[in-house]
Amino acid sequence: MLVDLPGGWSPLLGRLAWSQIPYANPILAPLFVAVVIGAIILLGLITYYGKWTYLWKEWLTTVDHKKLGVMYIIIGLVMLFRGFIDGLMIRTQQVWAVGPHSTGVFGSLHGYLTPFHFGQVYSAHGLIMILLAATPLLVGFMNIIVPIQVGARDMAYPYLNALGLWITAAAAALIMISLFVGDFAHNGWFEYAPIFELQYSPGVGVDYWIWTLQLVALGTTLGGINILATVIKMRAPGMTWGKLPIFVWASLSANVIALTSFPALQVALALVAADRYLGAHFFTAGMGGNLMLYTNLFWIWGHPEVYFVILPAFGMMSEIFPTFSEKPLFGYITMVLASMAIAGVSWLVWLHHFFTMGAGPYVNTAFSVATMLVGIPTGVKVFNWAFTMYRGRLTFNAAMLWAIGALFLLLIGGMTGMMLAIPAINYMVHNSVFVVAHFHSMLLVIVYAIFGSVLYWFPKVFGFKLDEFWAKTMFWLFSAGTALVFVPMYMLGFMGMTRRLEYVFNTSWQSYLDVMELGIVVYTLSVLAFFILLYVSIRDHAKNRVGADAWGTSRSLEWMTHSPVPFYNFAVLPHVNERDELAWRRQHGIDQVRPAHYDDIHMPNNTGVAIIMGGLTFVLGFALTWRIWWLCIVSLLAIILLMIIRSFKGDPGYIITGAELQRMEEEAYRREAQIADSHHSHPVSGGVVGNAMAYQRNDSSK
Amino acid sequence: MSAHASTVDPKKAELWDTHHHSHDVISTRTLGYFLYLLSDGMLFATLFAAYGVLSYQHSYFGGPTPAEFVKPWYTFAQTIALFLSVLAYGFGMNALKHKNKSGLINGMLAAFVLGVVFLVLDIHDMSHLYSMGITIASSGGMSAFMVLTQVHATHIFFGLIWILVMIAQVMTKGFTEETVGRLLTLRMFWHLQAVIWVFVYIFVYLWGYIS
Amino acid sequence: MEIKWRNWLKNGWRAVALAPVLLLSGCAGNTYWIFDPKGIMAKTNLFYMIVDVVIMGAIVGLTALLVVWFMWRYKKGKNRGKYDPHWSHSNTIEVFVWGIPIIAVGFLSYFAVKGTFEINPYNPTVITHHMKPNGDPVEVDVIATDWQWLFVYPQYHMAVANELVLPVHTPVFFRLTSSAVTTTFFIPQLVGMIDVMPGMRTKNALMSDHVGEYQGIASDFAGAGTSWMTFKTKMVSAGDFSQWVQQVQKAPGSMTYASFNRFAQPYIDVHHHVVYFSAVEPGLFDHVMAEVMRGKTWPLPPMMTENMVEYMQKQAAEHRD
Ligand code: HEM
Ligand SMILES: [Cu+2]
Ligand SMILES: [Cu+2]
DSSP: OOSOOSSOOBTTTBTOOGGGSOTTOTTHHHHHHHHHHHHHHHHHHHHHTTOHHHIIIIIITOOOHHHHHHHHHHHHHHHHHHHHHHHHHHHHHHHHSBSTTOOBOTTOSSBSSOHHHHHHHHHHHHHIIIIIIIHHHHHHHHHHHHHHHTTOSSOSOHHHHHHHHHHHHHHHHHHHHTTTSSOOOOSOTTOOTTTTSTTTOOSSHHHHHHHHHHHHHHHHHHHHHHHHHHHHHOOOTTOOGGGOOHHHHHHHHHHHHHHHHHHHHHHHHHHHHHHHHHOOOSSOSSTTOOHHHHHHHHHHHHHHHHHHHHHHHHHHHHHHHHHHHTSOOTTHHHHHHHHHHHHHHGGGOGGGGGGGGOOOHHHHHHHHHHHHHHHHHHHHHHHHHHHHHTTSOBOOOHHHHHHHHHHHHHHHHHHHHHHHTSHHHHHHHTTBHHHHHHHHHHHHHHHHHHHHHHHHHHHHHHSBOOOHHHHHHHHHHHHHHHHHHHHHHHHHHHHTOBSSOSSBOOGGGHHHHHHHHHHHHHHHHHHHHHHHHHHHHHHTTTTTBOOSSSSSOOOSGGGGSOSSOOTTSOSSOBOOOSTTHHHHHHHTTOTTOOOSOOOOEEEOOOOSHHHHHHHHHHHHHHHHHHTOHHHHHHHHHHHHHHHHHHHHHOOOOEEEOHHHHHHHHHHHHHHHHHHHHOSSSSOOOOOSSOOHHHHHHHHHHO | OBSSOOOSOTTTOOOBOOSOOOOOHHHHHHHHHHHHHHHHHHHHHHHHHHHHHTOSGGGTTTSOOHHHHOOHHHHHHHHHHHHHHHHHHHHHHHHHHTTOHHHHHHHHHHHHHHHHHHHHHHHHHHHHHHHTTOOTTSOHHHHHHHHHHHHHHHHHHHHHHHHHHHHHHHHHHOSOHHHHHHHHHHHHHHHHHHHHHHHIIIIIIIHHHHO | OHHHHHHHHHHHHHHHHHHHHHHHHHTTTSOOGGGSOOBHHHHHHHHHHHHHHHHHHHHHHHHHHHHHHHHHHTBTTTOOSOOOTTBOOOHHHHHHHHHHHHHHHHHHHHHHHHHHHHTOTTSOHHHHTTOOTTOOOEEEEEEEOSSOEEEEEGGGTEEEESEEEEETTSOEEEEEEESSSOEEEEETTTEEEEEEOBTOOEEEEEOBOOOEEEEEEEOSOOSTTGGGOOEEEEEEOHHHHHHHHHHHHTOSOEEOHHHHHHHTSOOOOTTOOOEEESEEOTTHHHHHHHHHHTTOOOOOOGGGTTOHHHHHHHHHHHHOO
16 A cells, blocks of 8 residues: 555455445435336346347447447437436525535535535536536537537548547436435545645545546547547548538537547556655645646636637537528638637646736736637637628527527626636636526527537437427426526625535525525426427337538538438538538528449448447556456456557458448438328337447348 | 539549559558557657656655666667668668578678567566665656656567567568568658657657756 | 427426525525625625626627527528528627637726735735734634634634634734645635645735624635534624633633644534634744654544444534534
C-alpha cells in the first residue's frame, strides 16, 4: 500500500468488502432488487425470443457508424433518465428539508437524504448529464449524420469508432455500479481541491469519479479524432470546404475543441489520482502543493467542454431551421466563422468560473472581457436563425418547436451568462442557484436541440416518422416543466440562495421550492409522454413510413439515400455540385435521377474486439477504484495483448459486387415506391437500420 | 438577393461519382495518428504547465530540489541514447524505401536496444533517488518532477513494445499497406517522444540543475 | 378527443406562463437579498447588475420580439409575408448582426473594468476612496474550519465563533483563510463572495450604514456540514459595538493554537453555537496558515463521509430539543 488508507485493504479484493454494499440503505436496496429483477426479465426475454445471435451480430460487434450512433444515443437516453431521477431526488430533498422544524427520515436530520448521500446524488447528476447524457447523445448524432452528410460510406476508422462507443459504455457502467458497490463522489461534478484528497474524502467515491471521467475522456478523444479525419479525408467528390453542411462544420469545430481540451482534463485527473494513490502533493494545501492549480486545470478543460457540447447543438438547430423554413440558412459564411470564433475564444475564458478566487483586478477584467467576446458570435448565431425564418414558409411541427424553444432558452442563458461574466455581478451570484439556472438554460438548449434532432432524423435512421401529437404534447409538458423549475430558480438566485444545500436554512424560500417541485412533476409527465411517443410511433410505424426525402424540404446529402439508410450509405457516392445539394437537385427536377451503373464497393468487417476492450476497460476502472492491484495488472495486460493480436490480424474487409448492389438498390426503390403508393398496404419488411448481416446471410444462402 | 447564384448547369452536372477512386489508406491513417499526437502534445503541454506552477522554491517545501540531485551528464547520456535510437529508426525507414527488409529490421532492433538503454538509465536514476529517500510524496515540486519525467518514460516503454510488435509484423507479413502505415505512425510517435524529451531535458533537468 | 387535449394543453400553458408573475406578487414579503443591499459593496454590485440587465435586456428582448414576429408573419399557409426561397444573404443585415453585439460588448467591457476595480476585494476603491480620515477601520481575521467560522478581532485580542458583530459607518477589513478545505465567505446583503482556502490568505472588505442582522453563508461546498455553516452578521452602532466588545472580553474561553486545533475538528454546527473567546494567541491566523502549509490536516473520519447515518443520529440525539 502506497498511502495510508482509512479502513481495510486485502490483496485479493482491495478495498472491497461486504460492508461496501449498501444492502441496508432504504433507498438503494429496493432499487437494487428492482434492477436485478429487471435485468433478469430482459435477459430472459432475449433468450426466449432467441435474439442473442441477432444482438451479437447486428449490434454488439458492428462497426457500422449508424448503429454505433444509435447505441450512443440509447446510452445517452438511459443516462439522461438516470440523471433526471437524480434531479428529482435533489428537488425533493430541498423542498422537504427547509428550516429547523422540517422532519427527517432514513436517519437524516432533515429530509430523506443524509448530506453525504445528497452530495453523491448531485455530483452524479452533474457528471452524468454533461458527460454521459449530453455528450453521448451528441456524439451519437455526429456519428450517424456526419459521414452521410459528407457523402462517405463509413467513418475514417470504423473499428476505432466501435472502440469509442464501448469505452463510453464502460464509463456509464462504472458510474452506474457505484450506486450499488461503494459510493460515488460527493463534492460536486467538478470536485474541489483539497476536499478530494484522501484525508477529506476517504472513500472510493472520488476514485469512481476519476476513472469514470478518464474513460469518458478517452472515448471522446477517440471519437473526436475519427470525426475530424472523416471530415478531412472522406468527403464526397465535389464537396469543397465551402459546400460542407453546417452541421458538419459545427461537429468539426466541436471536435477540434474536444481533441485539444480533453488532455487537460486527463492530466488534472491523473494528478488527482497521483495524490490519492501515490501520496503526491499536487493539490494538497501543504507540502508545496497548489490547490488552485487544480481549479485552473479543470476549467481549462471545463469551459471548452461546455462549448464542445453546445456547438453540435447549434449545428442541429442550423439544420432544422432551414428545413422547416423552406429556404437556405441565412449567412452560411458568418455561421461558420462564428462557430470557429466560439471554438477559439472558448480557450481564453476559463477563469470566469472562479473570479472569486482572488486573482487581481487586471486578471479578472481580462477574463471578463474575453468571456463577453464569446457572446458576440453566439448572438450572431441567434440573429442568423431569426433571419433564416425571415421570408420563409414556416411549418411548426414538433422538431421545429424544439428548435425554437432552444433559441429562446439560448437568449435567456446568454443574457445570464453575460451577467455572470462581469466580476462585479459574479461576486453576488457565483455559487448560487443563479449559476445553476444559467447553465441549465444553456444545457437545455442542447436537450431541446437533441429532441428536435431525434424527431428530425428519426425517419432517416428507422424509416418512419415519430407521432406528431405525442411529440408536441411532450414538448409543451417539457417546456412547462422548464419554466416551473427554472424561473423560480433564477428568482432564488436573486434572493441569495446558494447551491448544493442539503438543508435549506431559510424558510422564506419554501414557496419557490414548492413551485420547482411541481415543475419536476410536470417534467415527469413529459418523460411519460416520451415513452408513449415511442410506443405509439412504433405501433403505427407501418402508417408513418417515409421515402428517402422524409420531410420534402431538407437540403443535405443524407436525404438523398434511402430511409432507413442501407449499411453502405450510398451505392454510388454522390458528386456534389452545390452547397445545398439536395435542394438544388430538387429545384432543377433532377433529385430522382439514379446512378447509371454500380461498381464493387469495399466494406469493413464486424469485430468483437471493440466490445471486449470496452469490458476490459471497465474491469480496469473498477479494479483501480477499489485498488485491486492484481486485477489492474491482468486487465491492463489483456488490453495490450488484445491490441497486439488485433494489429496482427488486421481487417481485410469484404467486397460487395456491383450486381449485388444493384439488386439491393432496386429492392429499396421498390419499397419506396410502395410507400408512395399507399400507406395502408401490407407492412413492408426491412427492420431498423439497413442490416449488413441480413445481407450477408442472403448472400450465403444464394 | 440570393446567396450564391448557381454556377453549375444542372443539365450537364455530374451527379454520381463515376471514376471510382479509392481512399488512400496510409494517408488517412497518418492523419488520424497525427491528430492523436496533437492531443498527446497537449497532454505534455499541460504537464509542463503544472511543472511550471510547482517548481518554485516553496513548492519543494524545504525538501530536495532538482538542483541537489540532477546530474546533467547522466541525463545527457539518456539524451544521446534516445537520439541515436531515433537515428537508427531513420536508417530503418531508409531501408524501407528500398524495400530492404533486413535493413529495416536491423535499424528497428538498434532503435529498440538504444531505447532500452534510455529506459534502464531512467529506472536506475529513479531507484537511486528512491534510495536517497526522494519520492513523489516528498513535496509538490517533487511530485511534478516525478510525474512529468515518468509519464515520458511510460511513453517510451509503450513505444518499445510497439517496436517489437512491428519487428515481428514485418518479419511475418513483409511490407503490406498495413505494416508500412504502422511503421510510419510509429516513426511519428518516436520522433515526438524525442522532441518532448528535449523539452524535458532543458526545462526540467538543466533548468532544475541551474536554479 | 384530440382537440380537447389540445385546448387543455393550451390553457395549461397559459397558466404556467402566469405562475411566475403570481409568485412575484404573491410572495412580495420575501427579501430579494441581492436587490436589497445594505452595504456599499453589495450596492455597487447591484448597480452593475442593473446596467448589464438594461443593456442586454434591451437586445435580448428585441431579438425575442423579432423572432416572435417572424414566426407569426411567415407561418406557412397564412401568406402574411412574402416567401423568398433563395434569400439567404444581406450585407446590411450582416453589419447589424455583428455590429450590435460588438457595440454592446464594448459598452459592457467598460463597466466590467470599472466595476472590478471598485469592488476589488483586496482594495475596493468604493471603500478606500471614501474612508474618513478619522474612521478607524475594524480588522477581522476569518478562519473557516470543517464546518464552523472563527472570527478573530486582533485589535481587541478576542475571537468569536459563528457570529460576526461589526460597527456601522466603519470600514471593515477581512483577512481570510481556512484550516481544512476550501469554501467561500458570503454575506449577500453586505459583501460579495471571496474564496477561503487552506494555507492561503485572501482579503475582503465591507462597509454598511444600516443597523441590522444579515445572513452570512459558506457558499462553496465544503463537505457534509456546509449547509449548517452559516453565521449571523450584526451591524450595530458604534456604542453598541464597544459594549459588545467589553462583553466578549469578559468571557471565560480563550483561543490558543492548541485549543484551535481542537476547535477545528470536524463538527457539524447544527444549532449554530456562538462562542466568545476573551483571549486569543497573537498571530493565530498566521500560525494556522503556517501549520497548514507544513502539511497539517484535520482528516474526516469515514463515519462523517461514507455513512453519515450514524453520525446524524448522534447529532440528532444531541441537538434536537
Ligand atoms: C454567452 C455565452 C456564455 C457566457 C458569457 C457564459 C458565462 C458563464 C460564466 C461567467 C460562468 C461562471 C459562473 C460562476 O460560476 O460564477 C458560467 C458558468 C457555466 N456555464 Fe456559461 N456562459 C456562456 C455560455 C454557456 C454555454 C453555451 C454553456 C453550455 C452548454 C454554459 C455552461 C456553463 C456551465 C455548465 C457553467 C457552470 C459550471 C458549474 O459551476 O457547475 N455556458 N458561464
Ligand atoms: Cu441539473
Ligand atoms: Cu465557462
